[in-house]
Amino acid sequence: NAGVMQNPRHLVRRRGQEARLRCSPMKGHSHVYWYRQLPEEGLKFMVYLQKENIIDESGMPKERFSAEFPKEGPSILRIQQVVRGDSAAYFCASSPPSGLAGPTDTQYFGPGTRLTVL
Amino acid sequence: SQQGEEDPQALSIQEGENATMNCSYKTSINNLQWYRQNSGRGLVHLILIRSNEREKHSGRLRVTLDTSKKSSSLLITASRAADTASYFCATDGRYGNKLVFGAGTILRVKS
Numbered sequence: 001n002a003g004v005m006q007n008p009r010h011l012v013r014r015r016g017q018e019a020r021l022r023c024s025p026m027k028g029h030s031h032v033y034w035y036r037q038l039p040e041e042g043l044k045f046m047v048y049l050q051k052e053n054i055i056d057e058s059g060m061p062k063e064r065f066s067a068e069f070p071k072e073g074p075s076i077l078r079i080q081q082v083v084r085g086d087s088a089a090y091f092c093a094s095s096p097p098s099g100l101a102g103p104t105d106t107q108y109f110g111p112g113t114r115l116t117v118l
Numbered sequence: 119s120q121q122g123e124e125d126p127q128a129l130s131i132q133e134g135e136n137a138t139m140n141c142s143y144k145t146s147i148n149n150l151q152w153y154r155q156n157s158g159r160g161l162v163h164l165i166l167i168r169s170n171e172r173e174k175h176s177g178r179l180r181v182t183l184d185t186s187k188k189s190s191s192l193l194i195t196a197s198r199a200a201d202t203a204s205y206f207c208a209t210d211g212r213y214g215n216k217l218v219f220g221a222g223t224i225l226r227v228k229s
Contacts, residue, residue, distance in 0.1 A: 033216065042206055042219035043161070056215055091160060093217075105149050105168075105210065107217060111160040 002027065004094050004110035005074075012116045019079040019086070021113045025094030032075045033093040033107055034067060043091060049075060082117045089114045124207055124220040132228055137194040139223040141207030142187075148210050150183055151217070152192050155204045164192075164205075199229040 005024040013019050025032050030051055035043040048056040049069040060067065064082075069075040079086055093107035124141050131137055141150070149168045153161040167174045167183045167190065174181045180193040194201055204224050208217040 031215070035217075035219075040221075042221045043208075043217070045216040045218065048215045059216070093161075105166055106151070106163055108163065109153070109161040114158075 004029075004092055004108055006090075006092050006110035006113050008113060009111060010114050010116070012118065013082050014118050015083055016081050019082050019115055019117075021077040021079075021090050021092075021115070023075040023077070023092030023094075023110060025075070025092075026108055028096060029094035029108075030097045031095045032069050033095075034075075034077050035091045035093065037089045037091060037112075039088075046077070079115075082115075084117045087115055087117045124205070124223045126223060127221070128224040128226070130226045130228065131197055133197060133199055135197055137197050137201070137225055137227070139192045139205050139225070141190045141192070141220060143190075143207075143209045143218075144188060145209075147185075150181075150190050151208045151210075152179075152181060152190075153206045153208060153219075155206065155222070157203070161206070194225075197225075197227045199227050201225060202227045 004026055007022050011019055032049045034046040036046055037043045045059040047060050047067045051069055052071050064080045066078045089112045091109050091112045093109045095107050124139055129137055147169055149166050151166045152164040154164055155161050165176045165179055165181050167181050169185055178195045183190045190207055204222040206219050206222045208219045
């Protein structure tokens, strides 16, 4: 069973370009989370999605950032008109479908996409 | 200060010694998790302890949780050079979907 897959692993963009980060959750997982990690810091929650639904986007910047998890295909985190401050590692995590008690607890992380904005 | 703060920020020990890292948090939790991150890599889940548990073991790892003090500790016994990594605690929110991470403890095990 493959783990969480993210691509690309490294992405270089110039200021003003768009960045698209992809995440394929573990097989059977229907919950996807995106986190951002700045250098020397811990991870910061950005958004939580289920298939075709955004459940919690309280950590997403109001502008330029969007996320989706379509019925088919990977989850996409899109950053429009990137700026240097967007340079960071972006991690995706997934967890299995929720039971009666809500989402299961353990989130499994992908290897991350390291975005560098020149 | 943030939820899920670890201390110390950095820890350097000799191979074979034990390493203890602490984590404090502010709000009520359902569970607390510890993750390891090797330099430039993703996070590896180590252990999850629920709010009604006080101690949990997994191999050379021992985690304690004191909900009255809102703190947790991670003990790695008989450390190895391969344990060199950053260690993060993460707490869930009331609804258990987003994890709140601390800034981490950088552990260096010298051989």
